[in-house]
Amino acid sequence: MVNVSILTIGDEICIGQIVNTNSAYIASKCTSIGLNVLLHSTVPDKKELMLAELERLAKISDIVIITGGLGPTEDDITKPTLCEFLNDKLEFHQPTFEYLKNWFSSRGREMNELHKTQAMLPTKCKALRNMFGTAPGMLFEENGKVFISLPGVPKEMKFIIEDSVIPFLKNFLNQKNSDLVLYKTIHTAGIFESDLAILIGSKSDFPEDCSFAYLPSYKGVRLRIGVNSKTFEEGKEKIEKIEKYLMKKISKYVVGTDSDDLVLTVSNILRQKKMTVAVAESCTGGLLGANFTNYSGSSDIFLGGIIAYSNEIKIDILGVEKATIESFGAVSEQTALEMAKNIKDKFRADFGISITGIAGPTGGTSEKPVGTVWIGLADNKKSIAKKFLFGDDREINRERSVAAALTMLFEKLNEFEK
Amino acid sequence: MVNVSILTIGDEICIGQIVNTNSAYIASKCTSIGLNVLLHSTVPDKKELMLAELERLAKISDIVIITGGLGPTEDDITKPTLCEFLNDKLEFHQPTFEYLKNWFSSRGREMNELHKTQAMLPTKCKALRNMFGTAPGMLFEENGKVFISLPGVPKEMKFIIEDSVIPFLKNFLNQKNSDLVLYKTIHTAGIFESDLAILIGSKSDFPEDCSFAYLPSYKGVRLRIGVNSKTFEEGKEKIEKIEKYLMKKISKYVVGTDSDDLVLTVSNILRQKKMTVAVAESCTGGLLGANFTNYSGSSDIFLGGIIAYSNEIKIDILGVEKATIESFGAVSEQTALEMAKNIKDKFRADFGISITGIAGPTGGTSEKPVGTVWIGLADNKKSIAKKFLFGDDREINRERSVAAALTMLFEKLNEFEK
Numbered sequence: 007m008v009n010v011s012i013l014t015i016g017d018e019i020c021i022g023q024i025v026n027t028n029s030a031y032i033a034s035k036c037t038s039i040g041l042n043v044l045l046h047s048t049v050p051d052k053k054e055l056m057l058a059e060l061e062r063l064a065k066i067s068d069i070v071i072i073t074g075g076l077g078p079t080e081d082d083i084t085k086p087t088l089c090e091f092l093n094d095k096l097e098f099h100q101p102t103f104e105y106l107k108n109w110f111s112s113r114g115r116e117m118n119e120l121h122k123t124q125a126m127l128p129t130k131c132k133a134l135r136n137m138f139g140t141a142p143g144m145l146f147e148e149n150g151k152v153f154i155s156l157p158g159v160p161k162e163m164k165f166i167i168e169d170s171v172i173p174f175l176k177n178f179l180n181q182k183n184s185d186l187v188l189y190k191t192i193h194t195a196g197i198f199e200s201d202l203a204i205l206i207g208s209k210s211d212f213p214e215d216c217s218f219a220y221l222p223s224y225k226g227v228r229l230r231i232g233v234n235s236k237t238f239e240e241g242k243e244k245i246e247k248i249e250k251y252l253m254k255k256i257s258k259y260v261v262g263t264d265s266d267d268l269v270l271t272v273s274n275i276l277r278q279k280k281m282t283v284a285v286a287e288s289c290t291g292g293l294l295g296a297n298f299t300n301y302s303g304s305s306d307i308f309l310g311g312i313i314a315y316s317n318e319i320k321i322d323i324l325g326v327e328k329a330t331i332e333s334f335g336a337v338s339e340q341t342a343l344e345m346a347k348n349i350k351d352k353f354r355a356d357f358g359i360s361i362t363g364i365a366g367p368t369g370g371t372s373e374k375p376v377g378t379v380w381i382g383l384a385d386n387k388k389s390i391a392k393k394f395l396f397g398d399d400r401e402i403n404r405e406r407s408v409a410a411a412l413t414m415l416f417e418k419l420n421e422f423e424k
Numbered sequence: 425m426v427n428v429s430i431l432t433i434g435d436e437i438c439i440g441q442i443v444n445t446n447s448a449y450i451a452s453k454c455t456s457i458g459l460n461v462l463l464h465s466t467v468p469d470k471k472e473l474m475l476a477e478l479e480r481l482a483k484i485s486d487i488v489i490i491t492g493g494l495g496p497t498e499d500d501i502t503k504p505t506l507c508e509f510l511n512d513k514l515e516f517h518q519p520t521f522e523y524l525k526n527w528f529s530s531r532g533r534e535m536n537e538l539h540k541t542q543a544m545l546p547t548k549c550k551a552l553r554n555m556f557g558t559a560p561g562m563l564f565e566e567n568g569k570v571f572i573s574l575p576g577v578p579k580e581m582k583f584i585i586e587d588s589v590i591p592f593l594k595n596f597l598n599q600k601n602s603d604l605v606l607y608k609t610i611h612t613a614g615i616f617e618s619d620l621a622i623l624i625g626s627k628s629d630f631p632e633d634c635s636f637a638y639l640p641s642y643k644g645v646r647l648r649i650g651v652n653s654k655t656f657e658e659g660k661e662k663i664e665k666i667e668k669y670l671m672k673k674i675s676k677y678v679v680g681t682d683s684d685d686l687v688l689t690v691s692n693i694l695r696q697k698k699m700t701v702a703v704a705e706s707c708t709g710g711l712l713g714a715n716f717t718n719y720s721g722s723s724d725i726f727l728g729g730i731i732a733y734s735n736e737i738k739i740d741i742l743g744v745e746k747a748t749i750e751s752f753g754a755v756s757e758q759t760a761l762e763m764a765k766n767i768k769d770k771f772r773a774d775f776g777i778s779i780t781g782i783a784g785p786t787g788g789t790s791e792k793p794v795g796t797v798w799i800g801l802a803d804n805k806k807s808i809a810k811k812f813l814f815g816d817d818r819e820i821n822r823e824r825s826v827a828a829a830l831t832m833l834f835e836k837l838n839e840f841e842k
Contacts, residue, residue: 018639020461021607022451023648026444029466033440043438045473048447048464055463062480081637161817189439219499221436230441285710285731291717292703292710295731299709302786302818310737313703313713315728319771323728353737368720399579400720 007042007185007234008178011067013059014048015074015084016158021050028073028163035167039176040186040238041069051075053087060091064151068182069175074158076141078120084155085144089128092148099127102142109140131155134170138162143170152178185234188241190249194259195226195268195413202227205255213251214244224402225268225409226261261416268412269297275419276307276356283415284353285311286324286345288336288362289379294408309353314345324348337362337374342391346382357418358384359411363394365403379407383414390414425460425603425652426596429485431477432466433492433502434576439468446491446581453585457594458604458656459487469493474505482569486600487593492576494559496538502573503562507546510566517545520560527558549573552588556580561588570596603652606659608667612677613644613686613831620645623673631669632662642820643686643827644679679834686830687715693837694725694774701833702771703729704742704763706754706780707797712826727771732763742766755780755792760809764800775836776802777829781812783821797825801832808832 012029019026029046036043044067049055051074063070075084089095103125110117124140127133134143139157143166146153154171156163179186194202199222206229209218217232231248235241253260261271276283285294291313298308314320317336321328326344334340342360350358363379370376377396382389394410396403430447437444447464454461462485467473469492481488493502507513521543528535542558545551552561557575561584564571572589574581597604612620617640624647627636635650649666653659671678679689694701703712709731716726732738735754739746744762752758760778768776781797788794795814800807812828814821 014464017637018648019448020451020463021455022448022453022461023609023639023646025448026464030437030440030443033438035440037439043440045438045468045477046432046444046464046466050463059463161815161820191441219435221441228441230436287710287713289717290714291722291726292705292713292729292731293717295705295710295733296708296714296822299707299711299733299783299822300819302784304709305733308709308733310731310733310741311710312730312741313710313728315713315717315723315726319728323730323770352741365717366720397579401718402579404714404717 007187008040008069008182009044009067010036010041010069010071011044011063012046013063013070013072014046014158015051015056015072016048017050017081019048019074028158028160031160031164032071032073032167035172036071036175037187037189039172040179040188040241041175042187051081051083053083053090056084056087057091060087060153064153067151069152069154069178071171072153072155073163076155076157078123078140085126085128088144088146088153088155092128092130092146092153094128094130096126097129099125099133102127102133105135105142106140134166136162136166137169138165145170145174185236186238186241187232187234188238188245189230189232190245191221191264192229192231192249192252192260193226193262193266193268193271194229194256195261195409196417197227197256197259199227202229202256202259206252207255213247216244216248224406226413258420268409268416270301272412272416272419273298273301273304273307275416277303279419281356282307282309283357283359284309284349284355286349286358286360286382287311287313288315288320288345288360289365290361290404290407291315293404294359294361294411297408297412309355311353312349320345325352335374337364337378337380339380339391339393342380342382343384343389344382346384346391347389350384350386356385357415358382358389359415360384360391361407361411363403363407365400365407366398367400377403379403379410381407381411381414383411383418385418425605426487426600427462427485428454428459428487428489429462429481430464431481431488431490432464432576433469433474433490434466435468435499437466437492446576446578449578449582450489450491450585453590454489454593455605455607457590458597458606458659459593460605469499469501471501471505471508474502475509478505478509478571482571485569487570487572487596489589490571490573491581494573494575496541496558503544503546506562506564506571506573510546510548510564510571512546512548514544515547517543517551520545520551523553523560524558552584554580554584555587556583563588563592603654604656604659605650605652606656606663607648607650608663609639609682610647610649610667610670610678611644611680611684611686611689612647612674613679613827614835615645615674615677617645620647620674620677624670625673631665634662634666642824644831676838686827686834688719690830690834690837691716691719691722691725693834695721697837699774700725700727701775701777702727702767702773704767704776704778704800705729705731706733706738706763706778707783708779708822708825709733711822712777712779712829715826715830727773729771730767738763743770753792755782755796755798757798757809757811760798760800761802761807764802764809765807768802768804774803775833776800776807777833778802778809779825779829781821781825783818783825784816785818795821797821797828799825799829799832801829801836803836
């Protein structure tokens with residue numbers, strides 16, 4: 007196995023001001039090509055802590071990928087620290103300087119003295135081009151170990167990972183001729199973990215040796231298969247065998263693999279069927295629509311919707327009967343049914359989805375506690391509504407409502423298949 | 425200073441399947457009471473890596489906070505590993521067992537053999553109650569060092585942090601009588617970093633010694649002030665002095681501090697003024713509405729909106745003139761203006777906000793490239809619209825559109841003050 011460590015540099019990450027999303031991105035990219043991610047680590051912009059950490063990680067890993075601290079200001083100390091660690095020094099790098107000159111002039115901006123320091127690079131590094139910023143990535147090979155230093159801005163980091171780092175690492179892996187670790191994740195919806203486990207049965211019956219994990223979330227249960235193999239092809243074959251074996255048992259609940267998600271799967275089915283959807287949202291306030299439009303091309307299947315946050319809007323704009331709300335309340339089966347049917351009719355969609363609930367933390371009653379959500383689904387034949395009782399966390403209730411609505415639509419689309 | 429390290433346990437974090445949000449939460453909570461967060465670290469569910477990491481962190485920190493690996497299944501090995509590290513053993517813990525019995529019976533669920541193992545605890549630990557799950561938190565004090573082990577499920581972890589850990593740590597800090605490190609963040613909107621820096625001037629003119637950082641994001645530039653002090657009160661005073669000094673220079677652009685965000689600030693101003701808003705969203709597909717309804721009580725100020733993703737919906741439901749779209753296009757000043765005015769009128773709101781743009785990555789033209797977004801804002805006197813040219817990343821374009829729309833409303837509300 008080829009071991010990777012991921013080191014994040016930055017005070018703002020350390021003190022918890024921002025969430026570290028870079029590590030997960032880099033780890034998933036490394037994992038996707040068969041590298042073994044050993045650990046992640048985050049240290050502040052302090053030289054002695056960075057040096058100690060580089061020393062430790064170099065001992066236990068083949069590859070260390072570092073992000074952050076490459077800006078042009080004084081608090082960015084990754085470059086000098088790497089020089090100290092690798093016994094190197096900064097030198098003016100003409101190609102980077104030319105690149106920066108173009109970068110600024112093509113944006114109609116002046117290059118100042120501070121920007122010029124971005125062209126000072128350690129002599130031992132290979133510069134990795136950065137199309138979205140002024141700090142090039144840097145790659146060092148020292149005593150059989152690889153050190154890669156990238157900017158902390160996610161967009162710049164992601165570009166360099168895709169453009170330079172992954173191609174380099176693939177080649178590195180090939181040359182090492184070492185065991186690969188490969189994973190595949192299967193996403194399910196509409197079934198509990200325990201029921202899924204009964205359907206799947208014992209791991210000892212699997213056609214290949216593998217690691218296997220259940221990862222429940224409110225969007226559904228994910229299944230993660232992991233195999234060791236000599237080559238990418240061998241690993242893929244092993245995973246395919248296991249996947250086929252599993253699909254015989256659970257295909258009905260599978261909504262996608264790896265980076266697919268529920269909304270993408272549902273959207274693709276709608277697109278195949280040339281069908282459209284519109285939404286009527288109360289407690290989610292537009293979150294379901296925002297989910298549908300996360301992906302480019304969603305205009306094929308998503309027409310839009312009405313965010314009916316107040317009762318007046320539910321009545322005046324969405325056309326829910328005033329009597330319905332007065333008799334049953336805004337959070338009720340009847341209101342959910344009318345909302346779903348009306349949005350479908352108004353927007354001339356094939357499906358109307360409605361969400362009305364009490365997201366919390368206030369607004370609950372003993373009869374309708376916080377977390378009560380009614381979700382309606384209407385097509386041209388009939389309307390149905392389901393009641394959910396989620397928890398007391400507003401954000402999670404909203405996310406779960408969206409996931410439940412998508413699952414209802416997924417199940418409805420599956421019904422057509424029968 | 426009292427130093428804290430944060431250790432996350434879990435294969436799914438290591439391989440990048442999920443983003444580690446726990447570390448940021450714990451770090452921000454520790455930072456808020458004056459602890460110095462030294463570093464974060466993540467290791468997989470492997471005993472030897474966990475032991476090595478515990479050893480290392482114990483050497484350099486006063487407090488180690490660990491999350492993850494406390495479930496009842498075989499792959500959860502934090503408890504036995506902590507026992508090995510602290511030379512302890514697991515023992516049946518009657519109070520935890522009673523607590524679990526109640527926990528299950530109050531939910532109408534049966535307790536199985538696996539659940540019972542959750543009542544086996546290391547003898548040296550103090551159990552920390554967990555109202556949302558079956559794994560209690562654990563607190564160890566050993567040779568003047570503190571080890572705290574918490575479940576990885578965010579909701580459970582957060583509960584124990586608030587309920588037990590922060591009170592304990594406050595007391596610990598008091599007894600240590602050591603220097604505190606305190607931070608305050610000021611959020612600005614509607615001004616570039618460089619212009620802000622000119623307004624603020626040199627740090628050497630500040631009335632107190634402090635650390636000071638600019639943190640730009642597409643939501644605006646954040647300013648972070650950090651001070652060292654003997655007591656909480658002294659630190660607060662120092663920060664207040666600096667804050668007052670800064671406010672004299674930049675108050676116009678300040679939208680909030682610490683955990684406040686732009687939508688909360690705008691919502692509070694609207695609430696004070698007893699004014700309401702409605703939204704007409706195209707490329708953001710409901711994201712602006714979802715932002716307004718993130719916070720409980722938003723029904724005071726947010727009426728709802730129309731997600732008009734297709735041109736037909738813009739015309740038929742939102743009432744944009746067909747001729748407007750045909751002459752100027754859906755992404756145009758004229759369409760944005762009509763959308764904003766119409767949604768305001770239709771929903772009888774004080775403000776109407778519209779967003780129409782090309783989020784990408786497809787759909788751009790040379791005249792209107794990907795990232796072109798028109799944002800409209802209408803009140804009862806007039807309607808305005810601004811053009812933005814963001815980048816080529818769909819997700820970021822949508823987030824930036826929402827931030828820009830909120831900033832426009834913030835600036836409009838500020839105008840009233842004059």
